[in-house]
Amino acid sequence: MNTTSDTQSDGVRSTLVAAGTMRWFHWVIVVFSLGLTLLAWNYSRNQLHARIRLQFDRDADRTVELVRERMRKYEDALWSGVAFIGTLDGNVDHQKWKRYAASIQIEQKYPGINGIGVIQSLDDSEFPAFLQRQRQERPGFTVHPPSERDEYWPITCIVPLQENAQALGLDMAHESNRITAAKKARDTGRAQVTGPIVLVQDSMKTPGFLFFAPFYQGRLHQHDTVDADRFAGLVYAPFVFRKLMKGTLAKQNRHVGIRIEDAGEVLFDEHVTSDADFDPNPLFKKTIDVAAYGRTWTFDVWSTKSFRANVDTTQPLTILAAGLIIDGLLIGLFLLISSASRKALRLADEMTRDLENLRLAADVNQIGVWDFDPNSGEVRCDDAMYRLYGHNRDTFSATYDAWLHSLHPDDRNACNAAFQNALTGESTFDCEFRIIHPSGAVRHISAKAMVFFDEAGRPVRMLGANSDITDRKHAACELESTRRLQAAIQNAAGVAIIATDPQGRIVVFNDAAQKMLGYSKDEMIDRSNPGVFHDSVEVRERASELSEEFGREVEPGFEVFVIKARQSESEQREWTYIRKDGSRFPVLLTVTALRDQDENITGYLGIAADISERKLAHERIEKANASLARSNEELAQFAYVASHDLQEPLRKVNSFCELLEQDCGNELSDDAKLYMSYIMDGGRRMRTLIQDLLAYSRVESEGRRLSRVDANETLQYAIDNLSESIRESNAQITHDTLPMAQADPGQLAQLFQNLIGNAIKYRGDNDPRVHIRGEVTGSRCIYSIEDNGIGIDLCYREQVFGVFKRLHNRSKYKGTGIGLAICKRIIDRVDGRIWIESSESGGSIFRFEIPHGLGDELNRENHLQLAACGAD
Template structure:
């Protein structure tokens, strides 16, 4: 494959709209494309490396697919199937899947590509189309119409409905050629019909609409009306198929030509029926029949009216009286409606035909006339009789099968029962019971489950998957009338729905499976014993269909195939691929001989590649267990035993020494054997070359061997040797240094034991293994150094840190922690961290914070009060994280502590300063207001006494003075309110925000009315907050929205939303707006964007709003554009700040 073609394939894989999942030979997912990630809802990391079962809804379905190589036929590149898949959020969908076998490069073997397309909606649509098709057939049949479809190329088509009866075809669907149509078409119309179809070839957009005569199967010429259009085209754009409907219009055509005068009567009577029209004069009982009824009565074309008595004579005597009574009631004026069912003898065949006659009196005609229509309900009556007979047979069948039937009104929870159910409840067949009556039969432990399953069944909606189909309602026990235990199985389906898609009526069957349960238990026990016997013998059972080559295997064989350890379905081909190539002919010959019937049994030993044990030897024996009626073998059964161990033991006994030598050589090991009598040691393996520079075996005296051992290790080695010599059945395991051929000392490990003793029990020989562990020892040394380095850094870090184990004991602590709290390391290590807290912090840590840490894995800025050794308190903020082992169990927690004692003192000082500032603001505002009141009073006095003596400039100056005093007064008041907001205590209550907005609107009624402002508040929540602060916020925002208006009348909208963190309130207007560069400036005190002449105000209103919002723990911002209004958004936390005095 070229680089370019590989790039193209990767691009196709990534960009394909189909979901693509690639599996390796073991069924593990190794790649997915973007479409698969989107369809399955898993991240790529969630899928890669996982078994493909993770994406299938039913693992058993996946096992079957995997066992059959994903339906890929032998010798074919691909296979197709539809399976149910499960997404990450548990949505189950139907996936149309194409499986393709691919050969992977490298060591992965043969893999599989799965191309998955979600066809859930298509299958649902198909079901709806099938239902629609049934409805269409019924509609076409009732309307005396048939549907057709014709291929314009092959000139072959299909018909359904009425037209098949016309052609004398018994089936619902039929195939017919255009030539057949032309053959039955009247000779005068034949060319015109052929031309109509030819026109569609050149003008495919033209509709097909033609009326012609054709010969019915009974040789009667009928008028037909064919309508249709081209519905399918070839790839070159030429028309391919035309579809449409055909209606028998003979009666209509006859009425149009012979009974034109009756069209008005037919139109008036059409609402009463659709088959046969009649008109009667109740006074004279003269009847004018129209349509097929004339032929039934045997009338000629000249007989337009007949005497009603003739009609009554043709009526069956059982219904004649009722027909006459309704006619008399209409003649006497006591009724103006006729609706009666009766039998009429058909003059043509002499048979009784069931008719329904419906009509009404038309008093506006002179003389009064009744008109109506006739329905042929013979088939309906036959169906009613058939239904009654079917119900009788069903009751008898239920009785014979020991079953019961039920029909339930879901709305009222009432059931009509028969058969087995009636007998269990000791009621009559057809009796009505309540659902509780039925559940009263169930024992207490089974009733909740049964109720739950039944509730799920009746709660389903019409649009749910599987709705309306037969469903298993489970198996359950009931207590019979004689107190015996009866096992039942119930199935049912919803048979009628409400208009909104809820279940209205359901029906089902209850079967007695008591004997079935007994047999199942007996079979299960027998199966258990067989499995235990096979397991004890290390054997697996198999059963294979010799025709399909698909078999069933027990758990042991399933594990060999790499499947879960349970019964599984596999193919012979899957089994055969694991047989050793040298044994393949033997196995294949035996299987083919069984299949051909050339032998009745097999008994072979082959090598087999097991997923569990690799290449093993198996003993496969079996025989023919079933044949067809011709004697040909169809099924074979047998057993497989793993005899690898037995054969391996035999082979091991033959070449044990050679294998041992090769193993020692390959693993760079050495074996040693000490002859305690001769005081020599024999060494074998590559270790000899490492120590002496050559050879693979050497024997030397013990004294010379001791010269190779490091002097510092000799004492330990001698002690180990003395121990194994004096203690029975003990193994030595020592590590010491040996000098290699280059003169360097290298670490080795030696293990061994006494292997021979003389008749007196004295040890004569010892044997063991020696291998080089120098690299391991060096690594351990480096790790120890690194661990010591980490501990030095940890301890020397200029921060308070400690580490606790999973029981809360301190295992490590920094030097800064010790010096800051005044403890020695020995006074801290091994004690609980909570021992160094004050009582309140200790209780909170034990009951709240530590459990939270072990659950959540971390704590952040947790406030504690530690105690120095001197007893002095230290306030800290502690943050920690938890280390877990592979199983997720807590191991250690690492914490850092920040001393906030000085910070808390600073905050306290700041609060005292703020309180002093508040007092200063109050005193200052009071001192400033006193002279202002005098200025205002004296200016008012001067205006009253000397206004007539002041000139125009003097009067204007006096006005300026009064206005300035008033503005100064407002400014002082608002400044005082602003200063109090930060310090006043919160009064938290439940506040209905909608009611609060209405109160504020009432308070601002004058400016709102003067500006013709429109204020809309959507449904606002009830929150816990401070009413005064919320009033300040909303009152300022609403009054500003009214004040800073544009040319249009103010429109103000107030709404709210909420999430997990809190609530968001929005106040939006259509006013003058502002540039966003001033969005922060407007919230500062005394900041104005307009002159006082343009808009009045002190410039402190929005500063008050921000102060109030922040006092409630929230934030506020603005979004605006000049000329397009402003939107103020403030967020409040779900939990408001604690009132002063309650805070920590």
């Protein structure tokens, strides 16, 4: 900036400032006039304050008196109830009390009351008979909260009952405020109110109180002599303070706000900012203590906005305003001479500020401003322009050709054409192009400019601004890439994807949907859903189901498909689609609501998969399963019948062999005797095999219904059946306390018997040692039978559970090879699992897992039982 020019500007500005300066005598006149104005204003303000204070005191006293009058009216209602009970000799029930309450019209004549009721006083000896009488009238009647005490004060009647149902049966003796006021009413014979309480029927849990009036046996009027021994009960009314005040003090009829306290506890408060009439800076405040039936209520009274609006405070302000206007005219007169210089100075300062604000806005938004002279070709740029193009003033020639050279080669021709068209007036200059920084970086620029023409239509100036839009361009590219990827995913998906707007108009119909239904995208976009590919009968049936489920009418249209998705849950359901050629096929349709960041629904997405092949496969599997079940049943029946029929000829063979041996034993040769023993041994083994086959077939055919089984008793039954084998082998059988299970008792016993019998049979040189234990894991019971026998190799642990599968020679270990197969079939029947592990002693651990099946109750019982045994 030129220093001489700056100095001249400062001199002109100083002259303008001095020309507008007032002299000392001007100020003397203004101050004197202002002093007279303030004296008159203060006198008027004091007079007005006194009048307004008197009005506030009247409003405050009237408000308090309204509360007193309303409480006296409520008291009259209570004493009326006492008189009514006296006419009945104290024998009042709910129906009589309801008729009485209706006759006095409590809801119309006593606004703000929450109800009116009866409390009876009982000692512990009277309580059982009282409770029996009440339950004869009202079977569900209870005194609450439950406790054992010397006396009871239950609420026996209350009207209206619906709003006060929670109070019925409430014992006043359970809480100090209630019982203290009740006993005081009994002893004094006067009406009493409780301290602040929260009524059980008040869902908002706001302060309230109870109003008591005592009644006595044979006493008909509240002014009769008090005899506490003849006390019978109380007529009472519950009050929620906010309701009491709403019925007593209509807000529109008063202009003061109140806060009511009892012993420091706030009962009602209008001094809150949420109250529209609340004045944070009230004109007046006042505190009044009121005796309220045994309590002292403190009324804190404040003036409100409506009070302020209803008082006329304009007189002092009018005087003040008039005086100030006169002073202002004087000052205006004195400043009139200097107004021209001040106006010029102000305009100059405003223009300076506007220019500075424009420069700051351009810097903040990274906007570069340039000014082109068409005649000289010179371009004047601000600092932001140099930063946008990556140059500085020393290294960049501010000419049109230099600017054009900095553009990307592919964009120069288009930008030059747009620039020249703007200079000729054919169009405005609004162009986007790329520039190349000296570092080689490419940036995207948006340029806009305005051309100024002279009277002859020749361009004389072009003023423009550039901004960097590189980030916006990149974001747009990423968005387009994402859109293309989504479109590719939709089209490549093997399922039909159909999206709609919130009203059901189709906006997306992917390639798979076109192939599946035979309709083109052009045919379906913008059509309303349900479309032509839905079965209308199926839609109506679903609408009926949803109407019953939601308890309201659901129209057989788009609502059928989205009603559940709208409630933030996806719905997956099988539907029938109809192709364009009329053919039908089943689909599994999943509907999901599309939501924005504020959880507002923007549309719905439906994904449908053709399940025709799946349904056909499912049907084939069901037919195969049914056929397999019939085959298994027939096989089991055949095994049972065949095994049963084989036993009769076997018995004859064994019987006649025994007879032959008895009759001809001495005459038989040694070889004949040997052959005879072979025959009898084969018969015995054949009988054992048949019995095992019968047992195997009976697992399914004669299995009883599963029930709750004490595994300890079942185990003991199995041990008793094996007592002879245990004694002969000198086996030691031990067990822990076993958890209960859901099983067939007989089959569980057979399971234990087979596994323990195997442990005894397949023993080594040492005496058999068998230990049984059990545990509960989640919903399953796991039992273990551990032995010190010969063990089973890992490769045979699955094989041994097959029918007739043996690992040892029959001469060494007798058996049919069916015992473990029976165990496996018993376990399979209850959806359990059985497996084998190695024992540390070298033997085997047979484990089987079955459900305990009776839910959390049995699970807790099992855990408690096992814990108790552990403690022992």
